[in-house]
Amino acid sequence: MFGKSVKAAVAAAAAAGVLTGCGAAPKAGTAALVGDDRITVTELSETVRDWREQFRTDPVANEMRANPSNPAQQLGGDSESDLRGALTLLINFEVAEEVADEAGVEITEGRVDAALANLDRRGGAGSLTLATGLPRERTRDLARLVATQIAVMESFGADLTDQTNPATQRAGQRWNELFRRTADGMRIEVNPRYGTYDPGRFEINAVDQRLSRPDPGI
Template sequence: MKVVVTAVVAAGALAGCGGQTRAGTAALVGGDRITVASLDRTVRDWRGQFKDDPVANQIRANSSGLAPGLGDEESETDMQGALSLLVNFRVADKVARQAGVAVPDGLADRTAAMMNQRGGAGSITLATGLPRSHSRDLARFIATQTAVMQKFGADLSNAQSPLTMQAAQQWGELFQRTAAGMHIKINPRFGQYDAAKVDIGPVVYRLSSAETGTGEA
């Protein structure tokens, strides 16, 4: 279970670009808009479900890079994490097209069944920072990664084999290139994209020239 959740978070990539977004927009992914209202609702639903799911809490606590618990209110980290995944789901669909790989519903179904055998698809989805309603999206994301890596020659029976590791690198590089070409825009409220970390980073507050002392005398 730890491997599944960590792979989902680590494999995803998100590219952002500057520019203004419409009021109420959390992110634009090509022509697809993720609203602030839907993101707020997603994180609220996640928090309500996550606190009552001990399996999800255990998976999250055992997975590197994931906060183990909840604060009193929705945090920017919660919002950033959920938004990153929602964007990544959309990017993955285009990655599959770029790679010339079909991801049939049957493959997503088998992936969901595998998740149910390893802690439960709902609990695994909660551990990543999304509510259970996104279990199917997460299963499709994992199925897409699996299909693309297989095309690149991965030996999925051995995660540590040189072929699998090379395929994972190719998947990551293709994901980055694809995302960068989609002109993804992130609302500055939720931070900025860090290409080196392939993730949404902390909000950066910029001072005016006078406040930084860089203005002309």
């Protein structure tokens, strides 16, 4: 279930209640708005730039990303998919905070430390973060997202030592539903140049180049 947690995080969580790519686009220089928080185009570009520099020199991360069976293998190889994948995670980090509040679960630093240690045992937290498409300085953010899913699922009755347990599978479904419902209730706007955010799939859908063009001046 832990591997699936990472996959859900990056496949890692554009329904009717979410303003993504329809109506007025975010103002110039904005990659996405999540509630009152703004993710700028500059922040996103610098994040992906740092990731690329670090990823090239990490053979473990390269091996993880090259393995189709690895849950970290979610992002494509072109520039736009790198940006889209990183932006997906930055959005999901913020949605997960609201999910924890909705579930009444406190994500303590101890929980984050435990998730970080678990990531380390599964190939190295820094390398796994690189394999998902974010630089190492975002490792604790990824661990917090994983810790959130684990804590919420446990509150739903999951036994994360047994992925086949029906209670664990039901808890996973409830997590997906809660994540989707929470994201639907938030003000999430994605710059159309990157696509549209789909909380049901935990990702940003690629923009249809036949119908959309990048926002001028961005």
